[in-house]
Amino acid sequence: ATPTSIMVGTGKSAENGILFKGGEHLERTHQLDAVILDKTGTLTKGKPEVTDFIGDDTSLQLLASAEKGSEHPLAEAIAAYATEKQVEILENNDFQAVPGQGIIASIEGKEVLVGNRTLMKEKNVDTKGKEAELAGYEAQGKTAMFIAVNGEYHGMVAAADTLKETAKEAIEELKEQGLEVMMLTGDNERTARAIAEQAGIDQVFAEVLPEEKAAKVKEVQEQGKKVAMIGDGVNDAPALATADIGMAIGTGTEVAIEAADVTILGGELLLIPKAVKLSKSTIRNIR
Numbered sequence: 001a002t003p004t005s006i007m008v009g010t011g012k013s014a015e016n017g018i019l020f021k022g023g024e025h026l027e028r029t030h031q032l033d034a035v036i037l038d039k040t041g042t043l044t045k046g047k048p049e050v051t052d053f054i055g056d057d058t059s060l061q062l063l064a065s066a067e068k069g070s071e072h073p074l075a076e077a078i079a080a081y082a083t084e085k086q087v088e089i090l091e092n093n094d095f096q097a098v099p100g101q102g103i104i105a106s107i108e109g110k111e112v113l114v115g116n117r118t119l120m121k122e123k124n125v126d127t128k129g130k131e132a133e134l135a136g137y138e139a140q141g142k143t144a145m146f147i148a149v150n151g152e153y154h155g156m157v158a159a160a161d162t163l164k165e166t167a168k169e170a171i172e173e174l175k176e177q178g179l180e181v182m183m184l185t186g187d188n189e190r191t192a193r194a195i196a197e198q199a200g201i202d203q204v205f206a207e208v209l210p211e212e213k214a215a216k217v218k219e220v221q222e223q224g225k226k227v228a229m230i231g232d233g234v235n236d237a238p239a240l241a242t243a244d245i246g247m248a249i250g251t252g253t254e255v256a257i258e259a260a261d262v263t264i265l266g267g268e269l270l271l272i273p274k275a276v277k278l279s280k281s282t283i284r285n286i287r
């Protein structure tokens with residue numbers, strides 16, 4: 001490989017908004033077999049909005065007050081909803097985030113839980129009669145959460161995040177280039193499948209805890225595949241570092257950008273197939 005053509009290639013990529021950290025990353029990109037995309041903030045806009053709320057005024061107040069301690073995008077969605085409904089926020093003590101599951105807070109002496117079924121199961125909250133309703137939201141691609149107060153079911157809230165406008169087209173182009181496309185998320189299986197279907201992705205890894213994301217990448221690599229991981233969040237950083245090529249979404253966190261080999265400016269997903277194309281044409285010119 002001539003250093004000059006690599007330099008031309010990385011320069012051309014940069015002009016397009018694809019920032020390779022080094023020439024070797026541009027070279028390696030043409031060998032990829034599979035692309036794994038994170039869901040929230042990568043495939044989707046990462047700005048969920050509350051679409052459904054089931055419960056009374058008390059459950060809404062406890063929900064909003066509990067989420068006040070969280071910086072998760074779902075918490076922001078709930079905060080916006082509470083502001084719109086003019087909910088008075090109560091003091092929130094002993095807030096605890098349970099990664100990949102939800103939150104636990106103490107409000108006016110009550111223990112408030114907000115989160116997925118795993119959290120409810122672990123805290124022995126009976127949600128049997130409410131399962132079908134939760135699944136119904138999930139089938140629509142929404143993230144649905146239970147609210148529990150002092151160990152009892154107290155309501156439900158669902159939020160929807162929308163796919164980025166160019167997601168479908170970008171996936172299509174990647175497939176045309178002969179790449180396998182997969183989605184990786186901490187969200188539940190049903191929601192993940194619904195979003196994946198909208199994007200045209202049929203391989204889905206759902207309910208993957210933040211610390212397990214890198215292991216999933218390794219699993220695909222062990223099938224003999226060269227893997228690109230695309231992500232935006234702090235919890236994607238180990239997976240980005242593990243992948244053969246880590247691509248960070250430019251609108252994402254600094255930690256993700258540091259762990260990655262490439263940054264995609266503005267989070268434009270069409271730049272992923274573009275990067276592959278530029279890598280291939282660079283390599284072709286070398287040979």
Ligand code: ADP
Pocket residue numbers: 039040067070071072074075099100101102103114115116143144145184185186187188208209210
């Ligand atoms: P993602 O990969 O979509 O960023 P996370 O691993 O952050 O997902 O979270 C997985 C799941 O845990 C969420 O879909 C939600 O059910 C639950 N969860 C996480 N944070 C919160 C929160 N602040 N409030 C309620 N539920 C939460």
Ligand code: MG
Pocket residue numbers: 038039040041042231232233
């Ligand atoms: Mg994300």
